[in-house]
Amino acid sequence: MPRLVEAIMEAEEEAAKIIREAEEEAKRMLEEAEAAAKEILEEARNTPIEVSIMADVEREVQEILDKARSKAQELERLSAEKMEDLVEEIVREVLEGE
Amino acid sequence: MSEEEVVSIDRESQAIIEAIMKIAKDKADAIRKEAEKRAKEIIESAKREAEEILRSRRERAEREMREEISRRRSAAEVEANQIILRTKSKIVDELFRRIYKRLVDIADGNDPNWNYEEILERYSIIGANALGEKEVLLMGRGKDKDLLEKVAKKLSSKGIKASVDDRGIPTIGGVVVRDAKDEKRYYNTFDGRLRAYKEMKEVEIIEKLFGEVS
Numbered sequence: 001m002p003r004l005v006e007a008i009m010e011a012e013e014e015a016a017k018i019i020r021e022a023e024e025e026a027k028r029m030l031e032e033a034e035a036a037a038k039e040i041l042e043e044a045r046n047t048p049i050e051v052s053i054m055a056d057v058e059r060e061v062q063e064i065l066d067k068a069r070s071k072a073q074e075l076e077r078l079s080a081e082k083m084e085d086l087v088e089e090i091v092r093e094v095l096e097g098e
Numbered sequence: 099m100s101e102e103e104v105v106s107i108d109r110e111s112q113a114i115i116e117a118i119m120k121i122a123k124d125k126a127d128a129i130r131k132e133a134e135k136r137a138k139e140i141i142e143s144a145k146r147e148a149e150e151i152l153r154s155r156r157e158r159a160e161r162e163m164r165e166e167i168s169r170r171r172s173a174a175e176v177e178a179n180q181i182i183l184r185t186k187s188k189i190v191d192e193l194f195r196r197i198y199k200r201l202v203d204i205a206d207g208n209d210p211n212w213n214y215e216e217i218l219e220r221y222s223i224i225g226a227n228a229l230g231e232k233e234v235l236l237m238g239r240g241k242d243k244d245l246l247e248k249v250a251k252k253l254s255s256k257g258i259k260a261s262v263d264d265r266g267i268p269t270i271g272g273v274v275v276r277d278a279k280d281e282k283r284y285y286n287t288f289d290g291r292l293r294a295y296k297e298m299k300e301v302e303i304i305e306k307l308f309g310e311v312s
Contacts, residue, residue: 003111004110004111004114007111007114007115008111008114008115008118010115011114011115011118011119012118014118014119014122015118015119015121015122016122018119018122018123018126019122019125019126019129021126022125022126022127022129022130023129025129025130025133026129026130026132026133027133029130029133029134029137030133030136030137030140032137033136033137033138033140033141034140036140036141036144037140037141037143037144038144040141040144040145040148041144041147041148041151043148044147044148044149044151044152044155045151045155047152049152049155049156049159051156051159051160051163057166057167057170057171060171060174061170061171061173061174064171064174064175064177064178065174065177065178065181067178068177068178068179068181068182069181071182072181072182072184072185075182075185075186075189075307075308076185076189078307078308079189079193079307079308082306082307083192083193083196086193086303086306086307087193087196087197087200090193090197090295090299090303091197091200091201091204093295093299094197094201094288094291094292094295095201095204095212095217095288095291097291097295
């Protein structure tokens with residue numbers, strides 16, 4: 001009978017060791033998972049975000065300004081054509097108006 | 099104890115040991131499986147959170163980009179309006195600069211289409227009538243004194259007693275008519291008429307200059 005008790009005690013020790021190893025392995029797995037999760041979140045926070053519509057607005061801004069400059073030139077051209085007649089008309093109205 | 103009894107006890111102890119080991123291995127397997135499951139959940143949760151972070155960052159970047167685009171577009175439109183306004187202002191300034199020069203030429207007798215003496219006479223009569231005085235004095239540029247003397251004579255011949263005030267006035271042309279006591283004045287200078295005209299007709303002039311360009 002003492003041999004049986006001794007054998008059972010040895011088996012229980014071995015069983016406790018198996019469970020302890022499994023618990024340590026489980027702990028390691030969870031720690032690795034936590035580290036991997038942290039890395040995933042860090043990457044999400046730091047990955048550069050690309051937005052590719054800026055080039056369009058540069059072109060649009062240039063178009064707006066070019067259009068304004070073109071209109072300004074048109075104004076200068078048309079007003080130059082009218083200028084002399086308008087000077088005469090206004091001089092007459094200034095001098096002869098009531 | 100017989101040999102058979104010893105063999106029997108060995109078999110029983112072996113069965114107990116195997117049972118103990120099996121329970122331990124099962125429990126160890128369960129611990130590992132639970133850990134694997136939990137680790138997988140942690141990763142999946144992190145991935146979901148990462149997707150949410152990326153989505154949120156992308157939305158924010160796009161919103162900021164739209165705001166930046168809107169700002170740049172507005173700034174460009176303001177700049178475009180300023181280009182047009184500066185051009186219009188320059189053209190209007192040039193127009194009035196030319197008008198001013200024409201008025202100076204007319205007052206200096208350098209424009210054959212206009213008789214400055216007749217203008218002074220007409221302005222003086224208007225001024226005298228407006229004042230309603232029997233006696234008036236004419237004031238003008240220093241260099242118009244002789245012309246104003248002639249005009250004064252013409253007015254006198256038309257029943258308006260007029261003389262010339264020796265004091266000259268700073269003007270490009272025209273006349274100021276005043277009463278004898280200098281209590282009332284009627285301003286009919288080119289500068290004043292031009293200023294009044296500009297105030298009254300600027301919108302109309304701008305329309306004439308730029309109306310066709312939309």
